[in-house]
Amino acid sequence: MALYKWFFVLGFIFCLCGMATAQESGVPPDSANIDTISQSIPPPAPVTDLQAFDTRNDHGHSITLKWKKSADDGAGNNSVIGYEIYTWEPNMVDSMAQLRSEIDQVRAAIYGGKKTGEDLKKKIRTLKDQYDILLEQLTVAHAGYPEGGEWRLVDKVPAGTETYVHLGSKEKLAEGYIPDYTDLYYRVDALTADSVVKTPSVVVGPVQCYGQWFNTEQVPVLITVILFGVLILYFVMLARKGKEIYVRPIGGIEAVDDAIGRATEMGKPILYVLGLGSVSDVATIAAFTILQRVAKKVAEYQTDLIVPTYDPIVMSVAQDVVKSAYYDAGRADTYKEDSVFFVTQSQFAYVAAVNGIMLRDLPATNVYMGKFYAESLLLAETGALAGSIQISGTDEIAQMPFFIVACDYTLIGEELYAASAYLGREPILLGSLKAQDYAKAAIIILSILGIIATVLGFTWFTEFFHVTS
Amino acid sequence: MDFTTFLWMTFGVFVTLATFSFLYKDNPFYKFAEHLVVGVSAGYFVIILWHNGLVPNLFQKLADGDWYYLWLNSSEPWYIVPAILGMLMWTRFSREYAWVSRWPMAMYIGISTGIAIPLTMSTYINKQLYATMTLSFDNFWGHGGFNLLDPYSGLSNLIIFVGVISALIYFFFSKAHEGWFGRVADLGIWTLMIGFGASFGYTVMARISLFVNRIQDVDDWGKVAWNSTVEPNPNYSNWFLVVFWGMVLIIVVYIIKEIVQHFSSKSKAQTQA
Incomplete structure (x- = not known):
């Protein structure tokens, strides 16, 4: 038998031993043992102090539940294996689900190119109108609790849990949409290994969810941003007044x-790689500033520049940056669109x-600036193999080691941002x-x-500095 | 496994080996694999963008509108705004109106930066600051007595604290790294390098697992092809032999061509000399 099969057998034996030990030590029974114990399980104690309230600091459509676990959860009879969260919903949600399904089907028919002979756009409009009418009636139907509705399972959570966030969708046409400013009711059932034996809690409600304009959890961030902004403004003003920094x-x-001089002497191009970041990444923005400097020098020295993105x-x-650099160097005529x-947008x-x-x-110089991931070593090793001088800079901590070992010079983290100020000497950057x-x-x-x-x-x-969300 | 699957598997192994051939030097097999993956991925992403981006997020949102109303009669007409901004990007094809494409780009960069600043501030400054402030020096020599390798000991936390402060000092740019300040900055760069070394080893391990995964694929293919123990079908062995020797033939021809080229260029150089 192959060696790995012996490991498998060994693992299986360990697994069996673990299960046996777990049962002996009083861990709640799992569903595999239901048949043997279902006859002897008494109903567990219900959860207590169940509270339901709007989830704070969010966009609404969410309710947070808190409770104290059952007396038989980890103690007492130790029979609770988890909890089921239920919410009361009027029966009209079934009609709404039906309408959603029909809308999806009509949309699929439109984009599937099926010729049904009927006006699908008119149909989808009619369905949406019907859905909107039901949506308006939903709040009234919720207020009619407990008439005309039923309890529906939201989720199951393991034993020991004492909080649950019922996070609904904010999209009206999505499954799981929870309307704001609507009366909602909840209960939590304590479960045992026998699916029939469970104890419901008292019902909590009505509770309404709604969104908040201001996330109070982020106050420390706001203060940090303001202080940092004031510092920047102050020093930018100083730099503009001519203070030497x-x-x-x-x-x-x-x-x-x-490196640019070397490329010119060798008559070989310069390769500038901007990494996998988007324009919103700070590293990419810093890389554009350095690209401008490199492109300007390249234009002055009449060297070729290659920028694959x-x-x-x-x-x-990057095209705009390189183009403007060529204009600044007075070499607009030598700018190549194809540089x-x-x-592709596939990493490897x-x-x-x-x-x-x-x-x-065979570029004389490879410059890697920006956001890099698993490709960093692949690029830098190949560049070293090709005999190029390599300069790299990234703020991606996990990739810096690869650049450090494979490149001639590496800008570590914030040095990348500082480099743009160092090169540009502009008051804002300094x-x-x-x-x-x-x-x-x-x-x-x-x-x-x-x-x-x-x-x-x-x-x-x-x-005071704690940010929890 | 049917024969078609086997052929695709064979092709996968061929592309794997063609990619590994890059370890020797650039060659036609690698070029083939490279162009294949670039072309296929570019095409694949166009389709992904169409089906997962444009259709659900734009076309379906405007599905109930009519073109002669410019979709303004749809139930979610505001989706026209990003559609127009997206189309403005096409003005880059015109030299005269290329400047218009800066509007959507400005909008995109502005919104992205607005989202990124508080997020970055929260993740990289506030949360890190709080974590550093709340380092505990209890159990200084480690839990359970003298345990220097305990990552949660007070000593470990002290090392982390000193490392954070010295690394921060290394990243001071408006002050020269001289005197005591320079020595603390040196400690900072040492801390960074130790961290990078650990990170390097960790990532290399992950890469080795990727390599093992590729080799396992080749191994699976070999099992299916050679003795058919995985899927007993004697036909595979014959097909395998044809495919295998075909590949060997191609590689041998390529190597002979390379050797001949090498010697002919060498003799040319000698003649010129």
Whole structure:
């Protein structure tokens, strides 16, 4: 027998031993043992103190339930294996589900290209109108509890659970839609291994859900953003007034100019890889600033630039950046539209294509700036194999080690953002860099104060910075 | 397993080996695999975008509207706005009106940044700050006595705290790394490098598992093809032999061609010299 089969057998024996031990130690029985014990299970004690309330700091359509677990959950008869959450719903929700299904079918028919001979658009409009009428009646129907409706299962949770968030959809046409400002009723049943033996709780309700405009959990974030914003504005103003702001030399960036010079001397192109990030990623935005600098130098030295991109929007922005850099260098005539191009939005297909470019065009310099994931080592190793000088920069912590081992220069994390300020020397960038340093100093001081407060038991101080959602 | 599945499996193994051939150097097999995966993925994503993006999020939303009303009579007419913004991107095809495409891009970047700033602030600053503030120094030498490898000991938390502070100091850009400040910054870069080393080892392990997975696929194919113990069908062995020797022939021809080219270019160089 193959070795792995012996491991399987060994694992199976361990599993059996574990099950036997679990039953001996009083762990609640699982469903496999229902037949043997169903006759002897007494009804469990119900959950107590069941509360239902609107989930705070959300967009509505959600109710939070809290209860104290059954006396037979982990104690007493130890017979509770979980809880079932029920909500009361009027019978008209079945008609609404039927209408939703019909609307989906008509939509599928429209896009399936079926010629049914009837006016499908008219039909879908009629169905939606009917659905809207039912939706308006839904609140009234809920208020009619307990007439004209029934209890429906929402979810099952394991033993030991004492909270549940009934998160509904906010889309009116979606399954699981929970209307706001509507009376809702809930109950929680304590379950045993015998599906027939269970004890319902008292019913809680009416309770209504609704959205909040302001998420109070995020107040510390708001304060941080405001303070940081004020710092940036202050230092940008100082920089604009001409105050000299020192930026320490960053090795990787100083190497960019040398690398471009090397490419020019060798008559080979420069490959600039913007990674897999979108334009909303800070790393990608910083990479655009460095691209502008590289493109300007490339235009001045009349070297070729290759920028294969992963994201179409990034490609559009990169094209504009490179184009404007060529204009700034006074070499608009030498700008090639094809130098920035889209490859594909599949991660490893993109890597395969860029690797191919590296080995066929043999660029003198590879610059990797932006957001990188599992492709970082594949790219950097191939570049090293092709004998290119490599400069990288990313804020993706998991990928930095690969760039550090395979590239000649690496901008670690925030150095990437600082590089754009270092290169551009613009007051806005320099001011924000200085503000970041002050923010870091504040974080260091607060961390030390927080540690002291924790040791002394002043939790109010640390809780002030606590963001829970 | 039917023969068609076997053929696809064979093709998968061929593409796997063609990709691994890149370890030697760039060659036609790798080029084939590369162009195949780029082409297929590009086409695949177009279809995915159509069926999972445009159809459910735009076309179906406007399904009950009429084109001669510009879909304004649909029940969710506001979906026309992103549709128009998306179409403005096509103005990039015109030199004269390419500037219009900056509007949707500005909107996209603006909204994305607005979402990203509070999220980044919360995740990378507030939550990290709170976690650092609440580090506990109880059980300083580790739980259960003297246990230096206990990750939850007070000593471990002290190392984390010192590491965080020194790494933050390394990232000060507006002050030269000199004197005591420079020494703390050096400690910071050492901390970072230790972290990167651990991360490197962890990720390499994950990559090895991917490699093992590929090899298992090749192994499965070999089992099916050679002795048919997985699916007893003697025909597979014959087909396998045809396919296998066909592949071997192609590779041998390629290697001979490479050797001949190598020697002919060498002799040319000698003649020129």
